[in-house]
Amino acid sequence: MKKIKLGIIGTGLAAKNLHLPALYKLSDKFEITAVCNHTEKKGKDFSALVGNVPVYTDYKKMLKEADIDAVDIALPIELNHEVTMAAFKAGKHVFLEKPLAASIKEGKQLLEAERKYNVTALLAENFRYKQVFCSAKELVKKGKIGKVFAFNWNLYYNVTKKNDYAQTKWRQENKYPGGFVLDAGVHNIAAVRYLFGEIDNGTSYIKSINSKIGEYDTMSFSFEMLTGVNGVYNIYFSVKGHWEDQLLIFGTKGTIELCTNKITLKKEDMPDEIYEYNESFGYYEEFTDFYNAITKKKKPFSTFEEGYIDMVVVIDAINYGIANSKGFIP
Amino acid sequence: MKKIKLGIIGTGLAAKNLHLPALYKLSDKFEITAVCNHTEKKGKDFSALVGNVPVYTDYKKMLKEADIDAVDIALPIELNHEVTMAAFKAGKHVFLEKPLAASIKEGKQLLEAERKYNVTALLAENFRYKQVFCSAKELVKKGKIGKVFAFNWNLYYNVTKKNDYAQTKWRQENKYPGGFVLDAGVHNIAAVRYLFGEIDNGTSYIKSINSKIGEYDTMSFSFEMLTGVNGVYNIYFSVKGHWEDQLLIFGTKGTIELCTNKITLKKEDMPDEIYEYNESFGYYEEFTDFYNAITKKKKPFSTFEEGYIDMVVVIDAINYGIANSKGFIP
Structure with a gap:
């Protein structure tokens, strides 16, 4: 079974406390192959937890150079729009921590972009x-x-x-x-x-x-x-x-x-x-759904549309x- | 200390279960001297509990003939207006079980009447x-x-x-x-x-x-x-x-x-x-306040105005x- 190569963008509380424990359990499905944090030390600390994978301080560079199929975006809300757009354009599947965006306008643009690019987009709403x-x-x-x-x-x-x-x-x-x-x-x-x-x-x-x-x-x-x-x-x-x-x-x-x-x-x-x-808490189920959506080319249960309506x-x-x-x- | 002579109009659940236990404890302040129920048997049953006082089936007759200073009105809400008006006109102090009236219009009329007649009016809101x-x-x-x-x-x-x-x-x-x-x-x-x-x-x-x-x-x-x-x-x-x-x-x-x-x-x-x-539950305090309001010629704590705003x-x-x-x- 081919593993999904996952890049983590944002290695703060959500990535470390909520996502990582689930990803450890799902090591047959996901392989973390790159991490990104604008503070290099934080990226390195996280990288040390996942086998010292390459660390980036610029997510654009990571999207361009890293060996990744998908990204887990767990950033301050106001960055969701910009980073998700870039990931879509780079052809990466996106696992985006809720809420979808910092404004209704940005949320709408993400919905439109998701329809345009042929990638899997899961809005990570664990509830x-x-x-x-x-x-x-x-x-x-x-x-x-x-x-x-x-x-x-x-x-x-x-x-x-x-x-x-x-x-x-x-x-x-x-x-x-x-x-x-x-x-x-x-x-x-x-x-x-x-x-x-x-x-x-x-x-x-x-x-x-x-x-x-x-x-x-x-x-x-x-x-x-x-x-x-x-x-x-x-x-x-x-x-x-x-x-x-x-x-x-x-x-x-x-x-x-x-x-x-x-x-x-x-x-x-x-x-x-x-x-x-x-x-x-739903994180394990979230990533399992993300994996199934990518490999079976189907919509995840928690879509950007659902997350848009929530917000x-x-x-x-x-x-x-x-x-x-x-x-x-x- | 002169006791207030009290006529009970309506001898249903409120009068029997809520008011009577308090009035028993306040027998130094109140003396039930008449009871009224449109069903004579119900009036007689209640009267038997309070020393076989005169029983009326017509409250108008009671207001005219009975030896009472005040009335405790505990009737279906839609009768509050008519009976309270009659009690005011007969110069009786009124202890009226909440809610004040069956409509805002009737409530307003009771407020106006209360200001006109020189009697004590307590809206019995035990809370x-x-x-x-x-x-x-x-x-x-x-x-x-x-x-x-x-x-x-x-x-x-x-x-x-x-x-x-x-x-x-x-x-x-x-x-x-x-x-x-x-x-x-x-x-x-x-x-x-x-x-x-x-x-x-x-x-x-x-x-x-x-x-x-x-x-x-x-x-x-x-x-x-x-x-x-x-x-x-x-x-x-x-x-x-x-x-x-x-x-x-x-x-x-x-x-x-x-x-x-x-x-x-x-x-x-x-x-x-x-x-x-x-x-x-407040009933004892309610009747105590009614007594003090009558004897000291002051407003009770729970006025018709308060009850009007509640409703x-x-x-x-x-x-x-x-x-x-x-x-x-x-």
Whole structure:
């Protein structure tokens, strides 16, 4: 079986903590043959973890010279457009860490480019590959909670400057709308769309409580799906003393409580059914899908189109919130 | 100390289960001297509990003939206007079970009448007297959680036809907007206004999942206070297998978790502080306030004005939701 020769562009937190563990497990499918970081030392440190492959500080040079079939792009969001365009032009398959782009305009251009070039493009949205959402969807499909009429997702967390991700300068001085609300929010919206279909209309309130971690950290988004199902999504990243990641799905015959990687199926007068998926964050499945898409010349499950809609929904919600809110700053 | 002579108009669930236990404890302040129910047997049954006082089937006759200073009106909502007006005209002090009236128009007329007649009028909204809210307000005022920036109140419950309140015909065939959403919703909005001040703007979605328990049973209301604080209030009364009554108050230094009669004060890196108020539903405090208002000729804490604003907020939210929602019916 021929391995995909993969170049890593951007060797920061996502590449090291999220992608690399999955790629180690998939060493029969991927071979990392080049890495790129604009800071040479960072590139070399990463290269040392993967067999001392060639290190580039200029991604253009890497695209031109390195022995690679595909690239894994894990960069500050505002660089996604430029680097992905260059990779397409160089005929490389692209595995692009979410969100798709720093603006709707750039996202649209990436969609158009993807159609033009005959390469595989996967938007790396791991929530689209997490087993817990797949199982929740199955339970709903099987009618376990009857007909879904509403859901409520609360994501309450205290992101401080001590947080690894919040320490990255490009997140603190975000060159894309919404800060953490966009960066993290696309995950949940991807899962919402995967589970319940498309959003029809909605309203939101948005705030900045701790400006040190980026432009906005607090958004409450209320919406209605095309099906009439009602959703509330609260993404509050400056909550003190209370951690919560809970999606409640309300059906006419029962409720699904989904907390990170655990599902509790609840019904009247019945013992709860519990399903746990402690190992799955979706990265392994993401790269497996990327491999299959390339080798079988088919669309990956998480396309640029899907990622584009995720980001449009979140940016629309952010913009609605900005126009709608008093912009309370304590 | 002179006792207030009290006539009970309407001897149903509220009078028997909510008011009577408080009045027993306040027998030094109130003496029930007459009861009224349009079904004589129901009136007699209640009268037997309070010393076999005179029973009336016509409230007008009671207002004219009975030896009473004040009335406790606990009737189907659509009768509040007519009976309260008559009580005012008869010069009786009025203790009126919430919500104030069946429409904004009738509510307004009651406000005007209250100003005209020189009697005490208390809108019996027990949430305005519950110790748990008073304590939460104190904790916020003391700065225990810093500056409040948002709150989220989830009320998830399965009201079936087996529920005592849902069995009352006037609730099933509600002659006031919103059904259970109005009847129960004014409680939470009263507490929200008590804790956080006035609501500036908001949006909502509303649904009927189980039409057997009244017109609407499911509403999600998102709003912003005058202060810029953001609130979400989900009142879902056809939730299966998941019971929840949780108000989370988010501050810049901590979070208050308020579940029915229990407060948990949560901060980063500190043990939780727990406060419980198992005995307080506010009815005792309500009648005590009514007594003090009458005897000291002062306004009660829960005025008709407050109750009017509570009902206007909920009716506005209901009407917004009706116009805004697809009206999904499974």
